[in-house]
Amino acid sequence: MTKERQFLWGGAVSAAQCEGNYLADGRQPSNFDYLPLDDRRLKAVYKNQAASILESTGDEIYPGRNGNDFYHHYQADIALLKELGVNSFRFSISWSRIFPTGEEAEPNEAGIQFYEKLLTELEKHQIEPIVTLSHFEIPIQLVKKYNGWENRRVVDLFGHYAETVMRRFKGRIKYWIPFNEMNMVLHIPFIGGGILFEEGKDNLSIQYQAGHHQLVANALAIKAGKQIDPENQFGAMLAAGKTYAYTCDPKDVFAALQQEKENLLFSDVQVFGDYPKFFAHFAAEKGLKLVIQPEDRAILKDNTVDFVSFSYYSSACTAAEENGIDRVATNGYTTLRNPYLPKGKSVWQDDPLGLRITLNQLQDRYHKPLFIVENGIGTQDVFTEGQVHDDYRIHYLHGHVKNMLLAVEEDGIDLMGYLMWGIIDLPSVSEGKISKRYGVIYVDQDDENNGSHQRYKKDSFAFYQKVISSNGAVV
Ligand code: BG6
Numbered sequence: 001m002t003k004e005r006q007f008l009w010g011g012a013v014s015a016a017q018c019e020g021n022y023l024a025d026g027r028q029p030s031n032f033d034y035l036p037l038d039d040r041r042l043k044a045v046y047k048n049q050a051a052s053i054l055e056s057t058g059d060e061i062y063p064g065r066n067g068n069d070f071y072h073h074y075q076a077d078i079a080l081l082k083e084l085g086v087n088s089f090r091f092s093i094s095w096s097r098i099f100p101t102g103e104e105a106e107p108n109e110a111g112i113q114f115y116e117k118l119l120t121e122l123e124k125h126q127i128e129p130i131v132t133l134s135h136f137e138i139p140i141q142l143v144k145k146y147n148g149w150e151n152r153r154v155v156d157l158f159g160h161y162a163e164t165v166m167r168r169f170k171g172r173i174k175y176w177i178p179f180n181e182m183n184m185v186l187h188i189p190f191i192g193g194g195i196l197f198e199e200g201k202d203n204l205s206i207q208y209q210a211g212h213h214q215l216v217a218n219a220l221a222i223k224a225g226k227q228i229d230p231e232n233q234f235g236a237m238l239a240a241g242k243t244y245a246y247t248c249d250p251k252d253v254f255a256a257l258q259q260e261k262e263n264l265l266f267s268d269v270q271v272f273g274d275y276p277k278f279f280a281h282f283a284a285e286k287g288l289k290l291v292i293q294p295e296d297r298a299i300l301k302d303n304t305v306d307f308v309s310f311s312y313y314s315s316a317c318t319a320a321e322e323n324g325i326d327r328v329a330t331n332g333y334t335t336l337r338n339p340y341l342p343k344g345k346s347v348w349q350d351d352p353l354g355l356r357i358t359l360n361q362l363q364d365r366y367h368k369p370l371f372i373v374e375n376g377i378g379t380q381d382v383f384t385e386g387q388v389h390d391d392y393r394i395h396y397l398h399g400h401v402k403n404m405l406l407a408v409e410e411d412g413i414d415l416m417g418y419l420m421w422g423i424i425d426l427p428s429v430s431e432g433k434i435s436k437r438y439g440v441i442y443v444d445q446d447d448e449n450n451g452s453h454q455r456y457k458k459d460s461f462a463f464y465q466k467v468i469s470s471n472g473a474v475v
Contacts, residue, residue, distance in 0.1 A: 008128060008416055009468040010088035011081060011423025011440075012374050013070065014135035014180065018426045019094060020067030025110035028100035030064075030137045031148070031194045035432055037061040037447060042432045049190040049197045054144070063427035063434065066449040070424070073453065074118050077424055080441055080455060082125040085468040089127050090373055090419050091118070092135035092180065095161055102139035102157050107164050115165075119172050130373065130419070131173050132237070133162055133221065134214075135180040136429065138194035148194020149185065149210035152291075155217045162221040166228045174233055177309055177373065178221045181239040182266040185211045187332035191429060205289045215269050216296050219303035226303075233306045235371060236270035238263070239331050240310035242357045246319035246336055255320045264365070267308060271366045273301035307416060308366050311374030312400075315341075315354035329430070345392035346377045352399030359407040359415070369414045374421035375400055378428055378436040381458065388442050388458035397460060401467055402475040420464065424455065440464050 016032035023029070034053050036042050038060065045053050070077060081089060095102065097111035122129050138148050146154055162178065184192035186207055193210035197203045218236075225232040243259045245252040261278055268276045274297070283290060316335040319325060326337040330348050337349070344350035355375070362370055377396040381388045397420070407413040422438025425445075430436075433447045440461040445451035466474045 005416070006087065007471065008088035008130070008371070008419070010086040010090065010127070010130070010417065010419045011084075012090035012130075012419040012421050013092075013424060013426055014132065014137075015092045015094035015097070016064050016067075016135060016137045017422075017429070018067045018070035018091075018424065019097075020065065020069045021071040022065040024071060025097075025114070026100055026108040027094065027097045027111060029140045030094065030096045031140060031143050031190060032064040032137050033062055034140065035062060035064055035191065035429075037063050037432050045190060046188060046430075049195065051196045051198070053190060053196065054140075061448055063432050063447070063449075066427075066445075068424060068426045068434065068443045068445060069453045070426075071114070073455070075121055076455065077441070078118075078121045078125060078127065080457075081127065081423070084440065084461060084465050087126070087128060088130055088417060088419065089122060090130035090132065090177075092132035092137070093165055095134060095137055095158075096139040098165060099157075099161050100139065101141040102154075102161070103141065107168075112165075112168055115169070119169065123172070128175070129173050130175045130177065131169075132177040132180050133165070134158070134178065136184070136191045143194040143196065147196055147206070149213045150193070150195055150206045152213060152293075155213050155220070158217045159220050159224065162217075163224045163228070166221075166225050166232070170229050171231075174231055175235065176221070176225060176232060177235045177237045178218045179214050180237055181311060181332075182211065182214055182218070182236070182270075183238050183263055184332055185214065186262075188429070202287075202289060204286060208283070208288050209290055211266055212290060212292060212296075215266060216299055218270060218305075219299045222303040222305065223299070235307045235309040235373075236267045236305045237309045237311075237373065238267045240312050240358050240362065241315045241330065242354055242361055243316040243318055243335075244338065246317055246325065249320070251320035252318070256318050259316070259318050267310075267366070269300060270305045271308060271368060273304045305368070307369040307371055308362055309371035309373040309416075310358075310362065311421065312355050312358055312372060313375065314348045315351045315358070332430070344377070344396070345379050346396075348378075350377070350396060350399070352396075352403045355400050356403040356407040356411070359404070359413045360411055363411075363413050369416050371416040372404065372418045374419060376421040376438040378422070378438045380435055381437045381442065383442055383444070383456070386456050388456065390458045390460045393440070393458070393460040394463045397464060397467065398475050401472055405472045405475065
């Protein structure tokens with residue numbers, strides 16, 4: 001880690017999952033505020049993404065509406081992060097805090113002010129902001145009126161939002177990630193793209209159309225952002241994780257290759273400025289009906305990303321024929337259980353070497369600086385007398401940081417930084433519960449939002465602190 005560029009050690013959160021106070025100071029709800037706590041209803045959201053998501057029984061709990069109350073705790077939280085030793089912090093801006101319905105001409109000043117105060121706090125502690133513009137969030141009015149990113153109009157509305165914040169925060173934010181995990185629109189379309197499925201409609205085409213619109217919006221944000229301030233740097237962001245072949249049978253290897261191509265489709269476009277060659281055949285085979293405007297090709301070509309950021313939680317595994325092989329959950333979808341990975345504490349399989357493999361894969365493909373902007377383990381923690389003894393999180397962190405360092409030092413990976421996901425406990429996307437905890441900072445809050453919301457340092461806090469202060473030497 002002796003590169004000229006300062007390595008960014010830090011943590012990451014999203015507005016939708018941490019801010020809470022979803023109607024405060026003029027904000028209006030976003031899609032994420034409709035993700036229910038109730039298991040049965042949550043499963044239904046992920047299974048059919050139907051309009052019934054927007055109906056409420058009245059007594060329901062929606063975790064995104066509460067977050068972890070970062071909206072009121074940000075100052076103390078940033079002070080804790082400073083104590084942890086981070087030099088960077090990734091957060092997202094809530095679109096509906098700035099443009100509550102998504103269609104206003106002028107921004108909501110109270111929303112702007114919140115992020116101004118947050119940036120001031122970060123500047124006070126010399127913590128570099130890494131800012132996502134759309135982290136699983138779109139104003140709910142745009143879902144109802146346009147079916148989210150299905151509609152081209154949303155590209156313009158997002159453009160207005162992106163330009164507004166890039167102008168207002170000019171010189172204060174250098175690293176921008178316009179979209180979180182763009183490939184998630186294919187796995188969790190309501191969350192990734194504000195899309196509601198309707199029976200009888202060509203929902204698969206709609207998902208790819210939404211992805212295309214996000215790609216165009218991403219490119220236009222880069223164009224505007226570079227004009228506003230040439231110092232601005234833009235990142236693609238994908239949910240990554242190498243897909244292994246279940247065996248060395250060439251059929252399995254080919255199946256894995258195909259899956260990777262699909263998973264890397266959007267980042268390919270963001271880096272190379274064009275759809276990869278295989279996509280024409282793929283789209284025809286799936287019967288995808290995509291509207292690509294004549295000007296889109298040039299927009300994509302001329303406005304590619306500066307770096308490739310990604311989340312890594314686990315690897316995936318696939319076979320040409322599954323023949324009853326066990327499946328296991330991973331980030332956003334299910335995959336074959338990898339028999340070589342021991343059972344860890346999380347339901348997602350731990351694969352620290354997989355991070356090194358993924359870093360190599362992405363560098364070989366993209367030849368761009370890489371940035372790990374999410375990594376961590378989501379588990380139940382036991383909180384007693386102000387303490388959490390999370391040795392499993394220390395173990396996870398140790399393994400992943402070690403493999404990351406080996407990738408940098410031995411494989412020559414050009415890596416910008418490492419950010420731990422959910423550094424302060426926050427509600428999970430897949431489970432909707434804060435009891436699936438990722439933080440090194442514990443939040444005294446249960447799934448029903450009971451608790452003091454006070455923050456406590458877990459054992460992993462001290463460990464990560466040592467990792468950072470030793471620049472990784474401790475692993
Ligand atoms: C990533 C998202 O997909 O994974 C985060 O960017 C999310 O928003 C994280 O929280 C962990 O997933 P989950 O489902 O455990 O919250």
